[in-house]
Amino acid sequence: xxxxxxxxxxxxxxxxxxxxxxxxxxxxxxxxxxxxxxxxxxxxxxxxxxxxxxxxxxxxxxxxxxxxxxxxxxxxxxxxxxxxxxxxxxxxxxxxxxxxxxxxxxxxxxxxxxxxxxxxxxxxxx
Amino acid sequence: xxxxxxxxxxxxxxxxxxxxxxxxxxxxxxxxxxxxxxxxxxxxxxxxxxxxxxxxxxxxxxxxxxxxxxxxxxxxxxxxxxxxxxxxxxxxxxxxxxxxxxxxxxxxxxxxxxxxxxxxxxxxxxxxxxxxxxxxxxxxxxxxxxxxxxxxxxxxxxxxxxxxxxxxxxxxxxxxxxxxxxxxxxxxxxxxxxxxxxxxxxxxxxxxxxxxxxxxxxxxxxxxxxxxxxxxxxxxxxxxxxxxxxxxxxxxxxxxxxxxxxxxxxxxxxxxxxxxxxxxxxxxxxxxxxxxxxxxxxx
Numbered sequence: 202x203x204x205x206x207x208x209x210x211x212x213x214x215x216x217x218x219x220x221x222x223x224x225x226x227x228x229x230x231x232x233x234x235x236x237x238x239x240x241x242x243x244x245x246x247x248x249x250x251x252x253x254x255x256x257x258x259x260x261x262x263x264x265x266x267x268x269x270x271x272x273x274x275x276x277x278x279x280x281x282x283x284x285x286x287x288x289x290x291x292x293x294x295x296x297x298x299x300x301x302x303x304x305x306x307x308x309x310x311x312x313x314x315x316x317x318x319x320x321x322x323x324x325x326x327x
Numbered sequence: 328x329x330x331x332x333x334x335x336x337x338x339x340x341x342x343x344x345x346x347x348x349x350x351x352x353x354x355x356x357x358x359x360x361x362x363x364x365x366x367x368x369x370x371x372x373x374x375x376x377x378x379x380x381x382x383x384x385x386x387x388x389x390x391x392x393x394x395x396x397x398x399x400x401x402x403x404x405x406x407x408x409x410x411x412x413x414x415x416x417x418x419x420x421x422x423x424x425x426x427x428x429x430x431x432x433x434x435x436x437x438x439x440x441x442x443x444x445x446x447x448x449x450x451x452x453x454x455x456x457x458x459x460x461x462x463x464x465x466x467x468x469x470x471x472x473x474x475x476x477x478x479x480x481x482x483x484x485x486x487x488x489x490x491x492x493x494x495x496x497x498x499x500x501x502x503x504x505x506x507x508x509x510x511x512x513x514x515x516x517x518x519x520x521x522x523x524x525x526x527x528x529x530x531x532x533x534x535x536x537x538x539x540x541x542x543x544x545x546x547x548x549x550x551x552x553x554x555x556x557x558x559x560x561x562x563x564x565x566x567x568x569x570x571x572x573x574x575x576x577x578x579x580x581x582x583x584x585x586x587x588x589x590x591x592x593x594x595x596x597x598x599x600x601x602x603x604x605x606x607x608x609x610x611x612x613x614x615x616x617x618x619x620x621x622x623x624x625x626x
Contacts, residue, residue: 211603213546239352239506246498249353249505250529254546 204245212247216255224264224275225283235265235273328372328479328513333381335371342367342537344381350544351387352510354501354527357517358610359534365517366406366483368534373403373481386478399429402477406484406517407461409468415453416446419471427475435474441496442466461488473500480504482516486524498527525606533610535617545606553588554608556580557599564595571616582612 202219204212223229235241238256242249256273259265265273302312334343342364349355359365371378372385374392384390385397392398410419423430439446444466447453456464465488472480486494501514518524521531531548533541543551555569562579566572568590572581582604583591591601604612 237506237509239502239508239510243499243502243506246502247526248529248545249502250544250546 202245204247213251213254213258216241216245216252217258220255220259221262221264224259225278229275231275231277233275234268234271235259235275237272328386328515329384330372331382331384333368333371333378333383335367335376335378337367340364340367340537342371342378345539347532347539347542349513349515350530351513352505352508353529354505354514354516355530355532356521356524356528357515357532357534358519358521358614359517360519360614363534364537365519365534367537369403369481369483369515369517370405373401374398375403375405399427399475400478401481402472402475402479403481404468404472404483404485406487407464409464409471410456412455412457414456415448416467417448417453419467420448423471423474429476430471431474431476435470438470438474439467441500442470442493444470462490462493465489466493469497469500473504478508478512480512480514480516482514484518485516486518487520491523494523498524501527521610522607528606531606531610533613533617535614536621540617541613548609549603549606551585552582552604552609553585553591553601554580554604554612555583555588555591555599555601557596561596561599565591565599571612571619573612573615573619580608580612582609582616 202216204215206212208215220229220235229235235256236244238252239249241252245252256265256267260267260273263276264278265275268274298316299312307315328347328349330345330347330349332343333345334341336342345368357365357368370376372383374397382390383392385392385394386400389397414422420432420435423435424432436446444463456467459467465485469482469485472482486497489497501516504514505512516524521528525545528545530544531542532539541548552570555565556578557565559574559577559579562572562574565579565581568587569581569583572579574580583601588601590596591599
C-alpha cells in the first residue's frame with residue numbers, strides 16, 4: 202500500500218481509497234477480513250487510530266462490517282450497482298473530453314482519432 | 328485505566344483535580360510543557376508516590392496499585408534514575424528477573440540488540456550506569472521495562488533523550504506492542520515535544536499548570552480544528568473567530584473550530600491560510616492558549 206505522509210489528502214482517506222478499489226475490483230474477496238487494525242498500523246508506521254478511522258469509513262459505506270473480536274469483514278458487493286457507478290463516471294469523463302475538444306477547436310473525427318490512439322497506447326502499457 | 332478527581336498537593340504546586348480515562352488498546356500521549364505536572368501525574372498513577380485525594384481504577388478492575396496483577400501488569404519507566412548509578416548491566420540482569428515474574432531475559436537481550444546497547448555484563452568490569460550517556464540510560468530502562476510481558480506501559484519522557492533514529496525505532500516498538508496485545512495492551516507516555524512521535528500517538532492529553540486542558544483521539548482533534556495563519560495586520564480582525572491565537576514575528580497563528588472555518592474564506596481574509604493542523608501545531612497553540620489564560624487570571 203502506498204501512503205503519502207505529506208499529502209493534502211489525509212492518510213486515513215488514502216488507506217480507505219486503496220481498500221475501496223481492491224474490494225470493488227474483487228482483489229480482496231468477500232468473506233475475507235481486512236488486515237488487523239494494529240497490524241496494519243505497525244506495517245505502515247502510522248497510528249492505530251488512523252487505520253481505525255479508515256476502516257470505519259469503509260464500514261459506513263457498507264463495504265465492510267466490523268465483527269466483534271474478529272476484525273473487519275468484507276461484504277458481498279452489489280456488482281451491478283458498482284458497474285453502473287463506473288459507467289456513469291466514464292460518461293462524465295467523456296463529456297468533459299468533448300467539452301474540452303470543442304474549446305480547443307478539434308473536429309469530431311480528430312477527437313475519435315485521439316481517443317483511439319490513447320487506447321492503443323494504454324494497451325501497449327499493459 | 329480510569330482516574331477520578333485525582334489531586335496531589337505540594338507546597339508550591341497542585342496537580343488536579345484530574346479526571347481521565349486512558350483508552351485500552353491505544354497509545355496515549357501526555358503532552359505539556361516542563362513543569363505542567365506530567366511526571367507528578369504519571370508517578371501518582373504508577374504508584375510511585377501517594378496522592379492527596381481521588382480514585383484510580385487500574386487495568387479496568389483494580390483499585391489498589393499494590394495488587395500483584397497491577398504490579399506485574401504495568402510496566403513503568405521514569406525519565407531518569409530508573410536504575411541506581413552504581414549499578415551495571417550485570418545488576419540489571421540479576422534484579423529484573425528477581426523483581427518481576429514476567430521478565431523475559433531473551434526479550435531483554437533482543438531489545439538491547441535492537442536498541443544498539445552493548446551487553447557488557449560478561450566483562451570483568453562492566454560500565455557503571457553513572458557513566459552511561461542519557462540516551463543509553465533511557466535505552467537500558469526501556470529495554471528492561473519492555474522485556475516484561477505487561478498489559479500497560481507507563482513511560483515518562485521516553486523519547487526526550489533519544490536521537491531521531493532511535494525515536495523512530497521506539498515508535499515502531501510501540502506499534503508492535505499494541506499489535507501483539509491485539510487491543511488489550513495500552514501505552515501512556517509523556518512528552519514535551521510531540522513532533523517526532525506523532526505517528527505513534529492515538530489519543531492525546533494536553534496538560535498545563537497541573538490541569539488537563541484537552542483530551543481526544545488525534546484524528547478527531549485534527550478534524551475538529553483548523554490551523555489559521557496570516558499577516559499580523561489581520562490579527563485583530565481574526566481574533567474573535569479563533570479559539571486561541573498568538574502573534575509573533577510578522578504573523579499570527581491560531582486555531583479555529585471547523586464550523587467557523589468558513590469565515591476565513593470571506594474577502595477580508597484572502598491572505599489568510601487555513602489548513603488541517605498537525606499534532607505539533609495543535610499542541611503549541613492549545614498550550615499557548617492555556618498560558619495566556621493563566622496569565623490573564625493571575626493579572
